Amino acid sequence: MAEINKQLSLPAGCPLCGEAIEVTQIKCTGCGSEIRGSFATAGLGVLPVEYQKFITVFLRHRGNISQVEKELGISYPTINKMLDSINKALSSTGPEKPLTRREILDSIEKGEMSVKEATFILKTRK
Secondary structure: OOOOOOOOOOOOOOOOOOOOOOEEEEEOOOOOOEEEEEEOOOOOHHHHHHHHHHHHHHOOOOOOOOHHHHHHHOOHHHHHHHHHHHHHHHOOOOOOOOOOOHHHHHHHHHHOOOOHHHHHHHHOOO
């Protein structure tokens, strides 16, 4: 049976408890060399997947908010909230925890987020 090498994305935090993770091994895809140690995670890799996908769209449209709104189907206030959360996460020491389902439902109930926006956030999670 052929071995299937599915490459996984580095999670922003522990998928069980949400705490910070530590990378302890890296491997070269060319020669197969492996290095073990303690490697710090930094940059965009510490962000939740939905924020990484948002940044990709944001950069593709060179920060044009109206184009981001169209492609993702989310409103200007939601884009601003996401940008604030991303900036906060990148300036903090630990990973930013994505909104819980309860927080998302509360935001819908308060009129802070539409169902379409909530669906985008939930669908882009892993």
